[in-house]
Amino acid sequence: MSRFAGEVLGEFVAGSRWSDITPALRHDATRSILNHLGCALGVAQDPAVTMALSVMREFSGAPVATVIGQGVKLDPMAASFVNAIASNLLDYDDTHLATVIHPTAPVAPALFALAEQRGLPGAQVLHAFLLGGEVECRIGNAVSPGHYARGWHITSTCGHFGAAAGCAKLLGLNAEQTWHAIGIAASQAAGIVENLPTAAKNVGVGNAARGGILAALLAQKGYKAAPAAIEGPLGFARATGDAPELAAITEGLGTDWEIARNTYKPYPAGIVFHAVIDACLALRQEIGAPERIASVSVAGDALLLARGDRVVRNERDARVSIHHSAALGFVRGRAGVADFEMPAVLDPALAAFRAKVVAKLDESLPRGAATVTLRLVDGSTLERTVIAPIGSLEHPMSDAALEAKFRDNAGIGGFADRADAAIAATWALDSAPDVMRLMTALP
Amino acid sequence: MSRFAGEVLGEFVAGSRWSDITPALRHDATRSILNHLGCALGVAQDPAVTMALSVMREFSGAPVATVIGQGVKLDPMAASFVNAIASNLLDYDDTHLATVIHPTAPVAPALFALAEQRGLPGAQVLHAFLLGGEVECRIGNAVSPGHYARGWHITSTCGHFGAAAGCAKLLGLNAEQTWHAIGIAASQAAGIVENLPTAAKNVGVGNAARGGILAALLAQKGYKAAPAAIEGPLGFARATGDAPELAAITEGLGTDWEIARNTYKPYPAGIVFHAVIDACLALRQEIGAPERIASVSVAGDALLLARGDRVVRNERDARVSIHHSAALGFVRGRAGVADFEMPAVLDPALAAFRAKVVAKLDESLPRGAATVTLRLVDGSTLERTVIAPIGSLEHPMSDAALEAKFRDNAGIGGFADRADAAIAATWALDSAPDVMRLMTALP
Numbered sequence: 001m002s003r004f005a006g007e008v009l010g011e012f013v014a015g016s017r018w019s020d021i022t023p024a025l026r027h028d029a030t031r032s033i034l035n036h037l038g039c040a041l042g043v044a045q046d047p048a049v050t051m052a053l054s055v056m057r058e059f060s061g062a063p064v065a066t067v068i069g070q071g072v073k074l075d076p077m078a079a080s081f082v083n084a085i086a087s088n089l090l091d092y093d094d095t096h097l098a099t100v101i102h103p104t105a106p107v108a109p110a111l112f113a114l115a116e117q118r119g120l121p122g123a124q125v126l127h128a129f130l131l132g133g134e135v136e137c138r139i140g141n142a143v144s145p146g147h148y149a150r151g152w153h154i155t156s157t158c159g160h161f162g163a164a165a166g167c168a169k170l171l172g173l174n175a176e177q178t179w180h181a182i183g184i185a186a187s188q189a190a191g192i193v194e195n196l197p198t199a200a201k202n203v204g205v206g207n208a209a210r211g212g213i214l215a216a217l218l219a220q221k222g223y224k225a226a227p228a229a230i231e232g233p234l235g236f237a238r239a240t241g242d243a244p245e246l247a248a249i250t251e252g253l254g255t256d257w258e259i260a261r262n263t264y265k266p267y268p269a270g271i272v273f274h275a276v277i278d279a280c281l282a283l284r285q286e287i288g289a290p291e292r293i294a295s296v297s298v299a300g301d302a303l304l305l306a307r308g309d310r311v312v313r314n315e316r317d318a319r320v321s322i323h324h325s326a327a328l329g330f331v332r333g334r335a336g337v338a339d340f341e342m343p344a345v346l347d348p349a350l351a352a353f354r355a356k357v358v359a360k361l362d363e364s365l366p367r368g369a370a371t372v373t374l375r376l377v378d379g380s381t382l383e384r385t386v387i388a389p390i391g392s393l394e395h396p397m398s399d400a401a402l403e404a405k406f407r408d409n410a411g412i413g414g415f416a417d418r419a420d421a422a423i424a425a426t427w428a429l430d431s432a433p434d435v436m437r438l439m440t441a442l443p
Numbered sequence: 444m445s446r447f448a449g450e451v452l453g454e455f456v457a458g459s460r461w462s463d464i465t466p467a468l469r470h471d472a473t474r475s476i477l478n479h480l481g482c483a484l485g486v487a488q489d490p491a492v493t494m495a496l497s498v499m500r501e502f503s504g505a506p507v508a509t510v511i512g513q514g515v516k517l518d519p520m521a522a523s524f525v526n527a528i529a530s531n532l533l534d535y536d537d538t539h540l541a542t543v544i545h546p547t548a549p550v551a552p553a554l555f556a557l558a559e560q561r562g563l564p565g566a567q568v569l570h571a572f573l574l575g576g577e578v579e580c581r582i583g584n585a586v587s588p589g590h591y592a593r594g595w596h597i598t599s600t601c602g603h604f605g606a607a608a609g610c611a612k613l614l615g616l617n618a619e620q621t622w623h624a625i626g627i628a629a630s631q632a633a634g635i636v637e638n639l640p641t642a643a644k645n646v647g648v649g650n651a652a653r654g655g656i657l658a659a660l661l662a663q664k665g666y667k668a669a670p671a672a673i674e675g676p677l678g679f680a681r682a683t684g685d686a687p688e689l690a691a692i693t694e695g696l697g698t699d700w701e702i703a704r705n706t707y708k709p710y711p712a713g714i715v716f717h718a719v720i721d722a723c724l725a726l727r728q729e730i731g732a733p734e735r736i737a738s739v740s741v742a743g744d745a746l747l748l749a750r751g752d753r754v755v756r757n758e759r760d761a762r763v764s765i766h767h768s769a770a771l772g773f774v775r776g777r778a779g780v781a782d783f784e785m786p787a788v789l790d791p792a793l794a795a796f797r798a799k800v801v802a803k804l805d806e807s808l809p810r811g812a813a814t815v816t817l818r819l820v821d822g823s824t825l826e827r828t829v830i831a832p833i834g835s836l837e838h839p840m841s842d843a844a845l846e847a848k849f850r851d852n853a854g855i856g857g858f859a860d861r862a863d864a865a866i867a868a869t870w871a872l873d874s875a876p877d878v879m880r881l882m883t884a885l886p
Binding site for chain 2: 184204
């Protein structure tokens with residue numbers, strides 16, 4: 001490779017003009033932001049968020065950046081730390097399927113915090129988000145799948161690059177400074193998969209946003225990084241991966257947008273359980289009363305089985321359970337946030353139905369697909385296969401569905417009355433002179 | 444292994460009593476602190492330090508923690524970030540030789556910042572430093588040598604654990620909270636070797652101190668980490684190393700202290716160049732005028748040759764150059780901070796002497812040793828081999844030599860007049876009711 005990966009990315013980010021960005025991409029960016037803000041609002045009362053806020057209050061400069069749903073402002077680093085934690089807390093946010101990166105949580109909080117501090121227009125935030133997300137997902141592509149398999153929480157690690165690149169754009173850094181900001185991110189990128197079932201996961205995601213601001217500001221002051229911080233023999237890609245595919249970072253840059261492959265979840269469950277839920281909801285429409293069901297068989301690929309064939313003891317189990325997913329589809333006919341919380345875990349009707357569900361391997365099914373087969377009490381059987389569930393690339397959530405998800409989340413967080421204003425301000429971001437109208441709607 | 448590594452470390456740290464710590468270990472801790480503070484003072488005017496300070500000013504809560512040599516206080520996270528950068532900036536600080544960790548830079552700044560904020564006594568800082576340093580070096584032993592070889596800057600990565608464990612002790616966390624703090628560090632630990640020649644290195648070291656405070660405070664509030672965050676299949680050790688030796692974390696804990704193996708550098712050069720300098724200084728005593736020398740041959744092991752046989756173009760080259768080390772020994776008869784800076788690099792007398800030096804491999808020499816052979820203009824030869832240079836474990840710097848190094852550093856930073864007060868306050872730390880006397884001496 002004749003040029004450094006960071007060099008190419010730096011030129012791309014610094015050289016990109018808003019006028020080059022298609023309306024479709026602009027709309028994608030806005031959808032990502034809407035989904036992100038709703039997810040953060042929904043968990044405003046969660047102890048993982050309020051604890052992080054209580055720690056960061058002591059370590060904040062001038063309070064200029066909104067902490068979503070907390071009625072308080074902090075400095076941009078502290079605010080972005082808490083907001084990134086909130087956005088990704090339940091993994092209900094977005095997913096870049098090829099890497100399983102949640103692209104927006106580490107990037108957008110850093111951008112909104114800086115934009116609020118500096119009075120920057122909404123279009124600049126959207127533009128910086130697209131560029132940061134693009135850098136994040138492309139570096140993620142390059143190190144996948146060995147990176148995650150080795151134990152790296154890719155949202156946290158690659159999120160550092162995305163936040164750094166996005167902040168560099170927002171601050172108007174030149175190509176070389178942006179290259180250095182991305183290189184500084186390589187010395188900050190951390191987060192391990194072992195910690196995913198715990199609050200320690202959130203620290204990695206929060207640090208990505210906070211570290212992105214730090215990287216960009218240090219690069220602006222004159223801090224340098226190694227030219228090959230990403231691809232060098234002792235750089236990020238080789239240290240964290242086993243066989244990085246470095247060409248993926250730059251091939252098709254600016255024409256083939258990875259961030260355009262972002263997806264949104266209709267259900268707050270693991271992404272591979274969405275086909276199970278869709279299939280069960282569809283079958284419930286057919287059969288009516290779930291009492292007619294004698295047993296349920298759910299078939300999927302090895303990943304679905306490995307992750308989802310488990311006893312459900314708590315909320316984290318429920319969100320990655322084949323049995324709970326099926327029970328919700330048939331017993332409740334819905335799968336919202338409350339349907340994965342402890343009252344649902346302990347609900348006798350759901351527990352009884354979970355016991356009727358058997359998981360089995362079907363290697364012919366692609367990843368993310370599921371076949372649900374019902375045996376009814378009358379002895380007859382029904383079957384439904386879902387290859388591309390709602391929320392997949394082939395079957396994306398509509399704007400209306402994203403708005404409904406936002407309202408649902410806002411209601412859970414206790415902000416139902418502000419949902420309409422926040423939704424309207426989000427759709428209007430691309431022409432907003434600053435982000436104040438939106439921030440004011442996220443009390 | 445029947446118990447988790449973090450569990451054992453958490454019990455050790457939380458259960459340790461100051462009365463259990465021997466006078467020798469207490470003295471070791473104080474020596475580490477003295478060396479650390481001097482190194483930080485010496486670079487107070489360096490742009491890498493002042494740039495970091497200028498960025499962090501904007502992101503600081505109440506100014507309660509001294510930024511060494513800057514005449515300013517910041518909040519504990521921001522102050523510790525800058526102070527950790529300063530301490531390790533020139534790699535002139537301490538070295539745990541088995542891992543090449545610089546143990547004090549990531550740990551002590553976090554402890555002093557919290558102690559200054561909370562009015563904690565000096566003995567608690569020394570105690571927390573020993574425990575944090577011990578955790579840091581033991582985890583470092585477990586992942587070495589594969590960790591560094593893969594590209595991980597071990598001072599930054601393992602520094603996160605040391606700072607978290609030390610802060611947990613200082614804040615009085617119980618065993619379980621300390622276990623979680625160490626686990627949270629696993630989701631923050633970052634820093635790559637590729638960036639070592641640049642300022643991006645410093646960000647990793649600064650983050651270790653800052654992240655340690657964050658980890659301990661989050662654990663105190665109730666944040667949890669995975670039980671096997673260090674040794675689990677998707678945890679820190681396997682993600683960052685290839686064949687971790689996990690038993691090294693806990694074997695002999697509390698009886699065989701790794702932090703007691705800390706060493707201090709008399710010269711601001713790479714540690715493997717110290718034997719070269721010592722041998723040349725000794726030969727200079729024998730021959731008197733360097734004009735008598737026709738040529739110099741320096742023999743060492745493969746590491747010395749790989750790192751040190753290079754053209755000297757800048758300060759970073761000078762600090763890892765066989766030729767510059769030898770030239771300083773013979774031409775200047777000293778090797779202080781100024782002797783590795785640009786005026787020395789460009790000094791015609793040194794440049795001419797460097798050209799007389801040839802490096803050659805001697806596989807029979809142990810790591811860190813060197814044989815210097817002189818051919819004089821009269822045709823005779825002299826030879827000197829140094830196996831254990833000054834500053835090695837076998838030949839440690841005396842307290843007086845550490846004080847002289849402190850004074851040298853203080854003078855370079857512009858604080859010669861405060862050196863005596865700072866040295867006296869450091870030696871008195873173990874009986875100091877708080878750290879104010881010492882902090883006041885580091886303006």
